[in-house]
Amino acid sequence: MSLKIFDYCCSNGHVFEVWLREAADADPPVCPECGTPAERRLPSAPGLKPVEGTTRTEVAGDVTLRRAAEARRAAKEAYVAVMRRVVEKAEDVGRNFPDAVRAMERGSEERRLVRGECTPLVAAELRADGIDVLPIPDEALKPLN
Numbered sequence: 422m423s424l425k426i427f428d429y430c431c432s433n434g435h436v437f438e439v440w441l442r443e444a445a446d447a448d449p450p451v452c453p454e455c456g457t458p459a460e461r462r463l464p465s466a467p468g469l470k471p472v473e474g475t476t477r478t479e480v481a482g483d484v485t486l487r488r489a490a491e492a493r494r495a496a497k498e499a500y501v502a503v504m505r506r507v508v509e510k511a512e513d514v515g516r517n518f519p520d521a522v523r524a525m526e527r528g529s530e531e532r533r534l535v536r537g538e539c540t541p542l543v544a545a546e547l548r549a550d551g552i553d554v555l556p557i558p559d560e561a562l563k564p565l566n
């Protein structure tokens with residue numbers, strides 16, 4: 422049996438990996454950091470090989486997996502850096518976020534970059550209505566030290 426690593430992202434922006442035979446094998450996995458069900462599967466790192474049962478491929482697989490993990494860390498850092506800029510530029514509308522983005526979508530409020538709070542369920546509803554919302558990772562909200 423060979424297993425593959427699949428990357429998932431929860432609505433709070435946590436990226437985590439799950440070992441499965443096939444992506445379709447399981448229900449959406451639950452985020453180990455915050456417990457919300459994963460929202461989407463991220464594209465697998467290129468060159469990621471299934472892990473096979475022989476020593477040689479296990480070693481090769483291990484190196485590949487470590488590289489893939491590094492690539493994921495780098496990708497997440499880049500995402501955090503981008504979101505940090507977004508956090509700086511966006512107007513904080515707090516709990517009014519869902520109403521604010523809907524008003525902008527309707528055209529009754531001027532379009533601008535806003536950030537605020539909403540539940541994963543509300544975020545999913547906004548996306549279903551064609552409104553792009555992105556999770557802000559916790560790290561992007563912490564001041565740099």
Ligand SMILES: [Zn+2]
Nearest residue numbers: 431435452455
């Ligand atoms: Zn999470």
